[in-house]
Amino acid sequence: MIALVIRLKSRAHFAVQSKNGAFIGSGRRRKDARQRIGILIAIFAVAFLAVGGRLIQYGLDEVTATASLQGDLSAMASRPDILDRNGLMLATDLDMVSLYAEPRRIIDPDEAIEKLATVIPNLDWSETNRRLRSGTAFQWLRRHLTPRQQADIMALGIPGLGFRPEKRRFYPGGAIASHIVGHVNIDNMGLAGMERYLDQQGLIALREAGLTGGMALEPVRLSIDLRVQAIVRDVVAKAMTDYQAEAAGAVVLDVETGEVLAMASVPDYDPNVPSRQLADGSVDKEYEKGWFNRMSNATFEMGSTFKAFTLAMGLDAGSINLNSVIDATRPIRMGGFTIKDFRGKRRPLSIPEVFQYSSNIGTATIADMVGIEGHQAFLTKLGLLTRMDTEMPGIATPTQPRTWRKINSATISYGHGAATTPLQTAVAAAALLNGGSLISPTFMPRSREQAAGGAVQVLAEKTSADMRYLFTWNGLNGSGRSAQVPGFRVGGKTGTADKVINGRYATNINFNAFLAGFPMDKPRYVVLSIVDAPLTGERGGRLAAYTAGPVVREIIRRSGAMLGVQSRFGTEDDPQLLIDY
Template sequence: MTTGSRTADLRSKMRQDPQQTEVARGRSRILLAMSVFVIVYLVIAGRLVTLGLSEVRPNVAYETAQEAVAAARPDIVDRNGEILATDLSTASLYAEPRRLLDVDEAIESLATVMPDLASASTRRRLASDAGFVWLKREITPEQRDRIHALGIPGLDFLTENRRFYPGGALAGHVLGLVDVDNAGIAGLEKYIDDNGLAALHKAGLARTGEDLAPVKLSLDLRVQHAVRDELARAMDRYQAIAAIGIVLDVHTGEVMAMSSLPDYDPNDPAQALEKDRMNRATAGVFELGSVFKTFTTAMALDSGKVSLSDSFDARAPIRIASYTINDFHGKHRVLTVPEVFIYSSNIGTARMALTAGIDTQKEFLGRLGLLDPIKTELPETAAPMLPPRWSDIAAMTISFGHGLSVSPMHAAVAAAALMNGGNLIPPTFFPRSRSEALEIAKPVVSPATSKAMRDLFLLNGEKGSGRNAQVEGYRVGGKTGTAEKVVNGRYISNKRFNSFLSAFPMDDPQYVVLVVIDEPKPEEGKHYATAGMNAAPTVSNIVRRTAPMLGVAPKFEEPAGETLMVSYDDR
């Protein structure tokens, strides 16, 4: 082949190569694009697989909060099924600081709804690296809607259980209250937590209210309302600083009503921190004055060393060491045991105590549970205050209610034992049948002593200081007490702690009613403010209103009974 022909062939091939080159280049680009897409998809798939297989790292604070707000509480109802406490759903605002785009802008926006969040504290929390912080618990639906409309990233809401008490302060001291996490911190709310509910929450077995059966109490809401209402009226009428009322079933130990004023509304927990709103019925101890003569008389009779027919010399005061024991309105004569009781003679009672003996007195008061802390479901209880030395002087003053302090619930429970035939039954705020009560009852006095004390209660109700407590058809009996209060270690005559420890109906006692009025003043036009003039009428009003609710039918015939040895000479 000549040189010319080779050159011509080369030129011909060069004319064809550009077309083939372009095709080759196109194929290369397609392959490259396909390779890129494959690589991208492989990377994405690999990342998804990695995320799927990796361990999830939860927001511990957030999950803990979710567990707390999920915890529910059972409804609390009275003996008739009326709701005393229940859960309501409410929203709470929280933030995830790591997701906030602009802290200052978030605070400024929030302040348009909740001005109190425009604070340095809020800014510190939102500027932190925390995964979860509470901003406001239990906000209103309107606040929730307005904050939601702001559309701030990093803010959200959790639905919480908020405790609600429909009756407000009506049974506040009995029910107690809960904290912001819906955990019981006082009263029966705390008792319920301590006796199983907290364990259920910890195990995750009580997520909603539907998981829990209502807790039924022994309280009767109607009776509770009547007692509280009459105590409030008495405080106003007698210008008192406090008042206490207890209605107790003598055969079962069930507390039908218990109120201590001033009280607090569990819906406003801050009120519970005010010292004047303490539960005086179980957590306060007081010298009850002549009410204590009930237990001294029962002790003397039950010991066998004293009988109703015995007499004691009350003609002159008792002087021992630097002490003088006198009577408020002395008869200045020898008194029979019934007269000692209805005339409330300190002298006669002190001599009765010495006749029985110091050891007998200590043993008997201990038998009635008056020397140990009262045992109820309420966490708020106080131990009695005992004398440092149980001398003759201590024995005599204790006999008429000075020198030994107990809670009002102590007195009510001990009185129930003297009214029901002699059985000491622990008090309870939960329903209990008579048969269940008998299984745990402790005999403390003989049936004969119980019968004698019922007769003395009735006698004092009809002829003595309890006359103003009478309600037609219900035969109310009891013992009054007007105790001078101790201020700076000295008894003050114009500051009194008045009480009336009563039972009804006296032919067959069903309920003990105790009313205490702290520092009552004389009514206008009257010179005295003794228990017979204020505590006894308050008991009368309570019995009149509550007896029909409690199913106690009135009786208007006079029951036959033995005559007690008593003179009605009021000289």
């Protein structure tokens, strides 16, 4: 073997020497080498020219409809399941298939459309015909088909059609928690609610990196109790119908952790079908109005519920105490306006009576005692004048006068002139009842220890104790009686505001609210309800006591035990009956 290598090597260097000493073979070899190098250069040059020409051709070609492929880039991308606090399913992914066409391979578009129409309902013939005749390499024809439809289309034997696996989001509860959970688009990307929040927390980046395809993601657990959520949604939907209202809503909030246990706003929508078409093919705009979440994405003048904050301000500032008396004998003239009481007593009122009889004169007087700057600072400290910080996207920003004058402070003291969201009204009320700690709301589980770490003390504990007394007093003696549930010791405050329409207050259209806490011996939950523009109510009344109050009553009656609150009858010193569920 070694000998053979030596012979080959010697032949490679063999040359015949002429008489004058020149090597005859060496010149020929150099010529052959130059020829081979030239051939290689020519081959590479032709290849580069071909590639360059092809790139130029692609650059000059018209854009084809390959944008339809964008959805396929993440067709198999997963989203995490969304669960309620008890592990019940709120949202999950389903494996689906979608139908596509390769128009360049379609032999007879008309025949293909006729056959597909026998399987696919409501097939748009003109649009499908346009796509099949486009001459492009790829076109979606129908997304998210059922297994039966896939089998039927395959049996048709149409060349140029194919299927691609995709994920479809499914919401088992339908509309029950639609405004909280939100929904996704056809490419499984979050558009609203907690679905959008998840994308904002990095899920989109994971999808784009291809790290969510075909893999099981850790479920996301919310603070929502689906049982309570179903009750709240049912109660507010019934109230909107029974009271012939424009809208209604409610929220249940844990005063010690800031967790939202339930929140509903109606009209709402089914996130499985976030939009729908009318018979003429246009989008149903009325249906899409259900996307609007009035509890956190809209602001309202909250009416007399704000009197709770005004009294808390006066108590915390030391301007008044529970034994103080406010002269409500006559209306107040201020800045060209007259402030008077609705069904006023026309006599001096104690602080509990100011709350009980919902005296505008009394709260305006207290606001004047504290002063304009102190009033604005107090409401700001409670988070009522600034945008709320929580996971829910689309939170509305409260509105207030650009410049606070004395008349502005007076009207805001009883809930007119400043608008805030119902959710942050409930959050501020929780601080009145839980010992004075302002805790930001959350839609994710949070322990008491975690909540305490981020809480801000905004009231003295004594002020909070005084407010618990006032809420209890009004629940037993005032307008709060309309929300009273035997055994659950409900305290609360009504709020009836004239609705602002086209910049003017409408005297015959109300925005009603009821702010409640329970059980008042040691409050655990705040429940706030709203009824927008009701035409009637219990016993024919249109005020909050006849509309928003009964909503709170029904929510607590049906969900109080689920929330772990024991029914008690009698007093703490002399309990007559204790029901432990």
